[in-house]
Amino acid sequence: MVVTQITKETIGNSKVLVVGAGGIGCEVLKNLALSGFKDIEIIDLDTIDVSNLNRQFLFRKEHVGKPKAVVARESILNYNPDIQIKAYHDSITSQDYGLNFFKKFNIVLNALDNRAARNHVNRMCLAADVPLIESGTSGYSGQVELIKKGVTQCYECQPKPPQRTFPGCTIRNTPSEPVHCIVWAKHLFNQLFGEEDPDQDVSPDTEDPEAKVEGQAHSATNAGNIQRTSTRRWVQDIKYNPSQLFNKFFKEDIEYLLKMENLWKTRKPPVPLSWEQAASHEGDSVEEENNVRMQDMKVWPLSKCAKVFASTIDVLKNEVSEDKFLVWDKDDKPAMDFVTACANIRAHIFSIATKSRFEIKSIAGNIIPAIATANAMIAGLVVLHAFRVLLQEFEKCPSIYLRQKSVHSKFILAADKQITAANPKCYVCSPKPFVNVFVNTNSMTVKEFETEVLKKGLNMIAPDVVLDGRGMVVISSEEGETEINNDKKLAEIGIVEGSILKCDDFLQNYELSVAVNQYEAKEKDDPLYKIVANPDDLKAKESVNGGEKNGNEEEKQAESDQDDLMVVEESDDPQEGSSKRRKLNPIEDNDDDLCIIDS
Amino acid sequence: MAEKQLSAVEAELYDRQIRLWGIESQEKLRAANVLLINIRALGSEIAKNILLSGINSLTILDDGTVTEEEQQKNFLLNKGSVGNPIADEVLIKAQALNPLVKIKVDKQPPSSKDSSYFKNFTIIVATCIKTDLLLKIDKVCRSSNVKLIYGDVFGTFGFSVADFLDHNYHEDQIKLAGKKRTHGEKDHEKTTIKVQGVINYPELKKVLILPNTKQSADSIKKSKRRNELFYIMLALMEFRNKNNRNPAIESKEGDLKTLETIKADIFQLYEVDELKTKLPADIFELVFGEEVVPVCSVVGGVIAQEVIKAVSEKEVPVNNIFLFDPITFDGKEEAIGA
Numbered sequence: 032m033v034v035t036q037i038t039k040e041t042i043g044n045s046k047v048l049v050v051g052a053g054g055i056g057c058e059v060l061k062n063l064a065l066s067g068f069k070d071i072e073i074i075d076l077d078t079i080d081v082s083n084l085n086r087q088f089l090f091r092k093e094h095v096g097k098p099k100a101v102v103a104r105e106s107i108l109n110y111n112p113d114i115q116i117k118a119y120h121d122s123i124t125s126q127d128y129g130l131n132f133f134k135k136f137n138i139v140l141n142a143l144d145n146r147a148a149r150n151h152v153n154r155m156c157l158a159a160d161v162p163l164i165e166s167g168t169s170g171y172s173g174q175v176e177l178i179k180k181g182v183t184q185c186y187e188c189q190p191k192p193p194q195r196t197f198p199g200c201t202i203r204n205t206p207s208e209p210v211h212c213i214v215w216a217k218h219l220f221n222q223l224f225g226e227e228d229p230d231q232d233v234s235p236d237t238e239d240p241e242a243k244v245e246g247q248a249h250s251a252t253n254a255g256n257i258q259r260t261s262t263r264r265w266v267q268d269i270k271y272n273p274s275q276l277f278n279k280f281f282k283e284d285i286e287y288l289l290k291m292e293n294l295w296k297t298r299k300p301p302v303p304l305s306w307e308q309a310a311s312h313e314g315d316s317v318e319e320e321n322n323v324r325m326q327d328m329k330v331w332p333l334s335k336c337a338k339v340f341a342s343t344i345d346v347l348k349n350e351v352s353e354d355k356f357l358v359w360d361k362d363d364k365p366a367m368d369f370v371t372a373c374a375n376i377r378a379h380i381f382s383i384a385t386k387s388r389f390e391i392k393s394i395a396g397n398i399i400p401a402i403a404t405a406n407a408m409i410a411g412l413v414v415l416h417a418f419r420v421l422l423q424e425f426e427k428c429p430s431i432y433l434r435q436k437s438v439h440s441k442f443i444l445a446a447d448k449q450i451t452a453a454n455p456k457c458y459v460c461s462p463k464p465f466v467n468v469f470v471n472t473n474s475m476t477v478k479e480f481e482t483e484v485l486k487k488g489l490n491m492i493a494p495d496v497v498l499d500g501r502g503m504v505v506i507s508s509e510e511g512e513t514e515i516n517n518d519k520k521l522a523e524i525g526i527v528e529g530s531i532l533k534c535d536d537f538l539q540n541y542e543l544s545v546a547v548n549q550y551e552a553k554e555k556d557d558p559l560y561k562i563v564a565n566p567d568d569l570k571a572k573e574s575v576n577g578g579e580k581n582g583n584e585e586e587k588q589a590e591s592d593q594d595d596l597m598v599v600e601e602s603d604d605p606q607e608g609s610s611k612r613r614k615l616n617p618i619e620d621n622d623d624d625l626c627i628i629d630s
Numbered sequence: 631m632a633e634k635q636l637s638a639v640e641a642e643l644y645d646r647q648i649r650l651w652g653i654e655s656q657e658k659l660r661a662a663n664v665l666l667i668n669i670r671a672l673g674s675e676i677a678k679n680i681l682l683s684g685i686n687s688l689t690i691l692d693d694g695t696v697t698e699e700e701q702q703k704n705f706l707l708n709k710g711s712v713g714n715p716i717a718d719e720v721l722i723k724a725q726a727l728n729p730l731v732k733i734k735v736d737k738q739p740p741s742s743k744d745s746s747y748f749k750n751f752t753i754i755v756a757t758c759i760k761t762d763l764l765l766k767i768d769k770v771c772r773s774s775n776v777k778l779i780y781g782d783v784f785g786t787f788g789f790s791v792a793d794f795l796d797h798n799y800h801e802d803q804i805k806l807a808g809k810k811r812t813h814g815e816k817d818h819e820k821t822t823i824k825v826q827g828v829i830n831y832p833e834l835k836k837v838l839i840l841p842n843t844k845q846s847a848d849s850i851k852k853s854k855r856r857n858e859l860f861y862i863m864l865a866l867m868e869f870r871n872k873n874n875r876n877p878a879i880e881s882k883e884g885d886l887k888t889l890e891t892i893k894a895d896i897f898q899l900y901e902v903d904e905l906k907t908k909l910p911a912d913i914f915e916l917v918f919g920e921e922v923v924p925v926c927s928v929v930g931g932v933i934a935q936e937v938i939k940a941v942s943e944k945e946v947p948v949n950n951i952f953l954f955d956p957i958t959f960d961g962k963e964e965a966i967g968a
């Protein structure tokens with residue numbers, strides 16, 4: 032027989048964990064419930080938003096604002112009250128969901144929207160030896176993949192393409208694309224209304240190596256840097272006066288940039304713009320339109336941008352106070368309007384194409400389009416694979432790719448011919464995980480190493496680190512044990528070229544040996560650090576500059592994934608370059624929260 | 631009559647799909663009137679997806695009553711609905727999926743409808759119907775400029791067959807314009823180019839040719855490298871035509887024999903050498919039982935996406951048959967009769 036058919040008994044006796052109750056999660060839950068699964072647990076950190084309702088069909092308008100996991104459970108019970116279904120409104124990376132939690136399940140189904148959580152569940156399932164079905168969609172495309180320890184590759188076997196980040200001086204001094212202006216506008220929002228973050232400075236960057244002139248290294252630099260530390264106070268002193276703010280950011284700062292003459296030798300110099308010029312700029316005759324197409328789809332004229340700049344500041348300034356700052360949210364109208372206006376004003380100054388509010392929202396909010404049909408197809412395949420996994424037929428579960436139909440291909444769903452074996456050098460699932468890390472041991476602090484390299488770069492949650500050979504604990508997950516090391520440079524405590532660090536994440540049951548390599552950034556675009564899993568890649572990687580931008584600190588991760596800027600590179604999308612099957616990095620379905628920048 | 635332009639509420643609700651297929655497509659969807667013939671497990675999946683997409687109206691035509699098995703596989707049905715008309719029972723949950731869509735139900739047998747009934751729709755989606763009725767509806771559709779797609783799921787096997795008439799569409803191709811800017815830096819502005827295309831769909835009587843019909847299968851059998859699941863699809867359609875039901879586990883032995891006989895007839899009609907086919911000998915094992923729910927999820931997703939393409943005239947549709955492989959889980963297009 033070609034396919035053993037799964038029995039009601041096998042299904043009824045299986046315990047399933049669904050991670051994520053978004054677009055794919057809703058479809059998976061429905062398929063499980065209708066297929067006879069009786070014991071399901073669902074976890075999701077998110078709450079329901081109106082923009083989910085076009086596909087997350089277990090939710091309705093009256094559920095907006097409520098936790099997805101809880102409402103999804105109620106909807107399923109409403110269909111069939113006899114199912115045991117447990118809901119957690121929580122993060123799967125929390126310490127509460129350790130190895131014993133994962134070991135309860137016969138199978139785990141991922142329906143996630145960000146890489147960090149996927150990496151974490153991957154490690155938990157490897158450690159617990161529970162089969163995991165990983166899935167994702169992005170627009171018309173999607174993917175389903177089985178991960179089973181010792182049988183298939185794991186989620187982290189192949190390095191994922193880095194997410195796009197931008198050097199600080201491009202954002203602050205020399206923008207050349209709309210996205211640079213949008214990032215700058217979001218930074219400006221945070222400077223004025225958000226939590227202060229020195230990495231999100233918006234004033235001219237006087238340290239720009241390109242701006243330096245032979246012989247007078249720091250000529251006119253001080254003014255900018257002094258201003259930088261006191262932006263917020265100055266803004267409060269002038270009581271958020273819109274025209275003064277406008278002139279500072281769009282006239283004086285630009286005039287200052289023009290003095291950094293080296294920057295403009297090969298570029299078109301920006302044109303300073305005063306409040307008066309902008310407000311009376313031609314083209315203001317456009318009446319306020321009520322319909323969406325006009326409001327959102329049309330590019331606002333400059334005078335409208337100026338008007339919106341002033342009016343949104345008036346609204347937003349009343350929401351901030353001494354102890355309360357704002358977090359930028361693409362769905363908050365004044366916040367989104369502010370960014371649209373500022374990005375376009377700056378684009379105008381630098382002769383960059385201006386964009387509609389609709390387009391800017393996509394980029395600023397990092398929105399991945401999502402549709403019900405792709406989620407339904409992928410969720411169907413997830414549960415079909417789950418049947419085979421429960422029958423232990425792992426080899427019958429090769430990865431499947433959903434692709435947009437093209438005239439050149441007959442395939443809509445394309446399955447691999449066989450399962451893909453693990454990468455023997457994988458720094459997660461190989462027997463003795465090992466990785467090379469390139470850092471500047473003279474300038475990076477222990478704390479930076481922990482947060483940037485171990486947590487963001489290598490996705491650990493709470494690492495304990497011992498310096499091999501000396502048996503010295505340099506980082507501890509126990510509070511208070513190693514804080515004394517935090518501000519020391521790596522070299523100061525003996526972490527230098529050739530050092531081996533034994534990094535242990537108890538929650539993930541994951542031990543990784545990290546070989547330290549000394550590395551100094553040369554170009555301004557160079558990353559802060561590099562992670563190289565396969566030593567054979569060392570040579571190739573080094574020559575390809577920017578291939579590993581994980582460490583670039585310029586576009587740092589904000590508090591939530593939500594608004595982070597991440598541009599999906601075209602190459603991620605399997606629909607392009609139709610003939611070749613390309614692996615897509617499933618981003619999600621769930622646009623909204625997507626995207627952890629791996630930096 | 632609804633406003634032509636989207637309201638702010640609609641723009642917010644449909645934001646994530648408008649960002650994919652554009653506002654013009656959304657406006658075409660909101661003007662579309664869809665007829666769904668039979669709302670069983672596969673039909674409920676199709677209904678869900680097209681209701682979510684934001685069409686103007688959905689008419690559900692189904693004269694069936696809810697059975698115990700149907701109730702278990704159709705998430706639009708509630709417990710305790712067994713014995714009641716399906717069309718009535720799905721209404722509340724279907725409407726809850728999208729309150730903006732007008733939903734009508736019709737409990738008359740599809741075969742009792744005269745031609746004029748089918749002329750009032752933008753597109754007709756049919757499931758679980760016999761071939762002669764399908765061909766009759768197709769004839770009406772072709773004379774009235776109505777598009778048609780039919781699909782079914784048998785066990786873990788599923789397929790769809792479309793007649794989108796002479797279908798004009800466009801797709802967006804994204805090009806990176808590497809135009810040099812004056813200051814020497816590359817401007818990686820993406821430009822979107824609209825590419826037009828046209829597909830001339832054959833009428834279904836030239837596509838679905840079964841043994842003992844007057845149509846000649848000559849144009850079809852010439853094709854090389856045929857996806858042989860096409861013959862399995864025809865065999866299952868013919869089984870239902872003859873037996874007025876799907877193959878069933880209770881009568882499996884007899885049904886398998888019937889299916890093998892039909893398959894032999896089809897192979898003869900299409901001049902297929904049984905010894906050379908790559909189909910597994912026990913392929914019919916996979917088609918028994920009710921519609922397998924996750925397969926309905928897959929095929930229902932495919933069919934609904936084709937409906938969206940047909941209505942919005944955006945993106946390349948499947949021309950003209952979609953076959954879901956129950957063994958490999960590949961989903962492929964097969965052009966028949968063109």
Ligand SMILES: [Zn+2]
Nearest residue numbers: 185188457460
């Ligand atoms: Zn691995």
